[in-house]
Amino acid sequence: MIRIHILEGKAFVWNSADARRIREEHRIIGTLVGALARKPRQNVRLGLPLQLLPEEARLLAEKGVATFLKNLTSQPLADDAGQAVDAYQKEQEESYREQLRLAGEQRKALMGTLAERIAQGQAKKHQRKGEEAEPLSKSVDQEPSLVFPREAMMVQLPTERTQRLKEEVDWRLPSEDWPYGGQAEHEMRYRVFQDLWEQGYYITSGSKFGGDFLVYPGDPMRFHAHYIALCVPRDAPLSLCDIISVGRLGTNVKKTVLLCSVDEEGTVAYTSLQWSGMQ
Template identity: 70%
Template sequence: MIRIHILDGKAFVWNYVDARRAREEHRIVGTLVGALARKPRQNVRLGLPLQLLPEEARLLLDKGLATLCKNTASPPPGEDTREDPLSQQKVTAYQKGLEENYQEQVRLAAEQRKILLDTLAERIAQGRAKKRQREGEGEPPSKLGEVEPSFVLPRDSMMIQLPTERVYPCQEEVVVDWHVPSKDWPYTGQPDHEMRYCIFRSLWGKGFYITSGSKFGGDFLVYPGDPMRFHAHYIALCVSQDTPLSLCDIISAGRLGTNVKKTVLICSAGKDGTATYTSLQWTGMQ
């Protein structure tokens, strides 16, 4: 079951296994919004958490593939939890695992260094021999290892895994009922959301991958396959059946789609929950 966490009405997936399952098994792409641990000051390549559109989160919830939860408020600043035996056990287990990880990295780094020295042994020996000849010293030792100091890996150079979620599920998590509008999940029952979700569910049911279309002036971008491998074929504009469209808006949408080499879909949702589509393609005047 995929765990979706709610914060200020936004849906996030923190577990990388859940994020991978959502994309590979359920065609839910989302948007990575977290900074990378090694390059936190750049925004070209981002990492976890994965932020989901309300429609993406609701589809997973509607299909019974996910649960919606939130964390309760943190304990007061003055409250000390260090006396908790369970917390002490977790700290001890973490420190033990950290030490075992360090010793393993020392062993692997020493092996890699030995392999590297073995491949460069002849060149190193020749260089040392020339240096000793210039300085008038005797023959160098026969073994390279006799003059090599013992290898030491500084602790501040070891690689440390940074978890993107709690190692143990937080006992303070509460499940949010997404069927009822609330402060945490205000979308249920809103006409715009219901229309967008109806269209999203319909397009998803046809086998498409769907992402946000805000960068192209639409509601959704529709892909024939994973967006990492395909360009979007359609720009979906969600319009209520009761909302009139001016001729200028239709022309603007058609020309926009032509400029970015995509077909514009004007999408509407009926009262019975069915979605209807009208495609626009700009052909110009002959």
Template identity: 45%
Template sequence: MILIHVAEGQALVWSAEEARELRERHGLCGTPVGSLARQPRQNGRLGLPLRLLPEEATLLAERGLALLVKARGRGGAGPGPSEEEQGNGQLLERLHADQRALALEEKRALLEGLSEHIKQGRQMKRGRRRQPGAGSEAVDVSLGPSRELEDLDRNFSFTLENTLTQIHTSCPHARQLDVVNWRVPSTDWHYPGDPAHALRYCVFKDLHDKGYQLTSGGKFGGDYLIYPGDPMRFHAHFIAICVPYEEGLPLHDTVTAGRLGSNVKKTVLLCSVTKDKTVIYTSLRWRGIQ
């Protein structure tokens, strides 16, 4: 059973094995939204957790392939920090102390190296001034970073915010989970009863049953991008736009959708659902003025 963690309408899969099962066995891709531990400052390649579309999570729950869960609150633990939070705070303090000692050692070695270099430079400068014709200005070779070394321990600054911490790829503690009823709207899962979600879900389920794979189509102005197979191997062939049945679509929106599909070389599908749950598709193709 796949566990889908939900919070404020977001459906997340944290297990790499479950994410692989979703893609290979069920044809559901999701979107990686997590930072990579070794490359945290880039967004070209992302990792776990895998964020699912609400329609993907609903489809899995409806077919009994997944459970929607959320982490259980602290209950009667009181307003103070929990044991897990206290342990994390103590670990952070130990990491900060160790990393501060290493940074202080590195800073001391750097200043010692600079001190020797500056001392040699001043000695050479004093030797040149002693040559015939040179001035008699005195040079104090004792000046330099040596004074900073004496006060380094007291003045060295290494704040807690600069501490490097490890990002866990799984929860290091055993946690209690509560099952979320995906059929009833709640603060964590507010989609049931939403007409817009019901329309998109019917379209998503019908296309998925036909063998297509779908991702979010927001970047192309639609609801879904429709692929004939795995999006890693194919380009999207269609842009799906969900339109309520028997509701008019303004002409300028129709023209915009047709031109958009032509520009990105994809066919636009206007998708509607009848009262008997039949999905109707209307394709748009922009031909321009002849």
């Protein structure tokens, strides 16, 4: 079961295996919003957690492959907290020794491949000084010992809590943690999202192009979006200026704008807009 963590109305996936499964098996993309541990000051490439749209999270929950969880407001301190700290420090010490051993073996193998070149260089150096060259084995043994500071040790950074003290959230009911249940706007957006997803499309947020969703014919890593989906109530009026602006925007970015509406039976109707004057 995929664990979706709810925080103030936002859905996050912290487990890397779950994030990969969501994309590969269910065509749910999400957005990586976490900073990389080794490059925290850049925002070009991000990491876990994976943030899901409310519609993405609900689709997974309705399919029965995911559950909504939230952290308990107060968690009791474990009785064995001191033992856990000691075990962690012991594990860190064992990891340092193992990395020191591996670094030494790697350096020894490297020196073995460069031994002949080092000997030739030292022989030329002694020859210029008129001294007798040292044996190869002696020159290699005199190499300085490996210095491996603890600051250079690789440390595993967990992205998920080990404790399972969590409370399940019912996505069907509106609450402080999940306020979308029963909202008319959310129901309309979700029905549009679900209909497009069932047709085999990949769907992401369309906020960067002024829409609700971007619709892709395949994985966004390989394809550009073909449509900008804009969800509008079925009987809501649209001004001429709004129609012109979204139509021109779609044409400028080489995408077709879809006006998506849902009738009383839940059927989705699509109206495509293209600015023919700029074709």
